[in-house]
Each structure stands twice: as structure tokens, then as C-alpha cells.
Amino acid sequence: MITINRERPMSHDPEEVWALLSEPTNLPRIMPRITRVEVGVATPQGIPLTAHFNLGSQLGHRTAPGIFRAVDGRDVSYQCNKPMPILARWLLLPVAAGTLLRATLQFNLKPLLGPLAIMAPMAMIKKNVTGELDLALQRTEQLLRDLSAQSGQA
Numbered sequence: 001m002i003t004i005n006r007e008r009p010m011s012h013d014p015e016e017v018w019a020l021l022s023e024p025t026n027l028p029r030i031m032p033r034i035t036r037v038e039v040g041v042a043t044p045q046g047i048p049l050t051a052h053f054n055l056g057s058q059l060g061h062r063t064a065p066g067i068f069r070a071v072d073g074r075d076v077s078y079q080c081n082k083p084m085p086i087l088a089r090w091l092l093l094p095v096a097a098g099t100l101l102r103a104t105l106q107f108n109l110k111p112l113l114g115p116l117a118i119m120a121p122m123a124m125i126k127k128n129v130t131g132e133l134d135l136a137l138q139r140t141e142q143l144l145r146d147l148s149a150q151s152g153q154a
Helices: 014-021 024-030 110-119 122-153
Strands: 002-010 034-039 047-054 061-071 075-080 086-095 098-107
Touching: 002 122, 014 024, 014 086, 014 098, 014 122, 024 034, 024 047, 024 122, 047 075, 098 122
Parallel strands: none
Antiparallel strands: 002 098, 034 047, 047 061, 061 075, 075 086, 086 098
16 A cells, blocks of 8 residues: 655635535546546435546556545545545645645555556655645645635626
């Protein structure tokens, strides 16, 4: 299992960050590899969500049916088991200047790559995924700025 953790301070209130992240249709706007999502009807376990991933030229496009959860105004996650176990999670922590957003991405390549997973260049994969998670946090901040600008014009 590979786990990447990143965090970024946001100059927006937790409620604003929550409004953006707790809407599952925003995932493609935030996560670089998600091209689109299909959102189901909410259940007590969460919202069924199928994410469509672009995993690059080697692994291609894959669909990942899973569950999207938004809990208590501070914890948002998407979890699936196929084509590989993935957990994407965002924790919103109120701070004096806004919100500290902590992002975690966990995944296991073995179900997707089989025995070849042992030969995967883990350092390079971790570096690339860290960059993608940083980009997701940057996109989140930019989307929040854009939404603030739009509401200021209204």
C-alpha cells in the first residue's frame, strides 16, 4: 500500500471548502486523473460513485466503482476496491486564517499489476502521485477563489 499525505492552508472558511469538496461531481475538477464521475443515489453507507480514471499510456482508462462520503462538515472521502484499492480523503481543519486542508491518497498497485507490481518504480510513482496530490490542492484553492469571485459579482 502506498500512502501520500499533503496539506495546504486555504484562506477560505471551512464551510466554503466543505461546499466544494462535499459535492461529488467536483472530483474531476479537483483530481487530475479523474476524467468524469457517475453519481448514484445516496445510501446510509454513502453515495455510490463510479470514477473514470486516466491512468496513463501504460494502464489506460479505467472505471472505479466506489463510495463517496462527506461526514460532519470536515471529512470527505472516496474509496473503491477495483481496479485497485484506492482511498482519497480530505480533512478540513479550521485555523485562524481559514482552513488547513489535509489530503491523503492511498492505493495498492498489486491487484492491477499482479506480480509485476514488485518491479514498479515506487520512488518515481510516489513522486508523481505527490505532484498530482499537490495539484489537486492547488485546483481546490483556485476553484474556491473562482467561486468567491463569482459570488462577489452577483
